[in-house]
Amino acid sequence: xxxYGQILKLRPEHREAYVRxxxxxWPDVLAQIRRSNIRNFSIFLRDDILFSYxxxxxxxxxxxxxxxxxxxxxxxxxxLMEPMQERWPTGAAGEWWTPMxxxxxxx
Numbered sequence: 001x002x003x004y005g006q007i008l009k010l011r012p013e014h015r016e017a018y019v020r021x022x023x024x025x026w027p028d029v030l031a032q033i034r035r036s037n038i039r040n041f042s043i044f045l046r047d048d049i050l051f052s053y054x055x056x057x058x059x060x061x062x063x064x065x066x067x068x069x070x071x072x073x074x075x076x077x078x079x080l081m082e083p084m085q086e087r088w089p090t091g092a093a094g095e096w097w098t099p100m101x102x103x104x105x106x107x
Contacts, residue, residue: 001039001057003105006097007088008050014084019045021080028073036064050085052097 010018022043033041037058044051058064068074082096091098 001055002061003102004052004054004056005100005102006052007100008052008097009086009088010045010048010050011084011086012048015045015048018081018084026073026077028071029077032068032071032074036068037061038064 037056039055039057041054042052044053056064085096087096088098
């Protein structure tokens with residue numbers, strides 16, 4: 001199992017809609033997350049900063065993320081979410097959610 005943390009900015013004018021939509025994520029999207037071997041997935045919001053955490057339990061995260069990106073329901077969900085968000089200012093080119101290295105963990 002590998003832990004991942006990522007950040008992204010939320011456009012403040014979309015805060016209410018973003019929170020509302022995430023209170024009822026579509027079942028097909030949730031099923032694809034699970035098929036992509038992602039577990040314990042959370043998104044936190046503070047001010048206009050979104051922080052996501054998940055645990056990956058598969059063997060090839062690249063293949064699993066490509067399968068997620070190819071999923072029609074996930075594509076529709078992302079099309080709804082993306083206008084509400086903006087890239088992190090220091091994110092790499094082509095990167096949406098910006099990964100954060102883990103610097104400490106204890107069980």
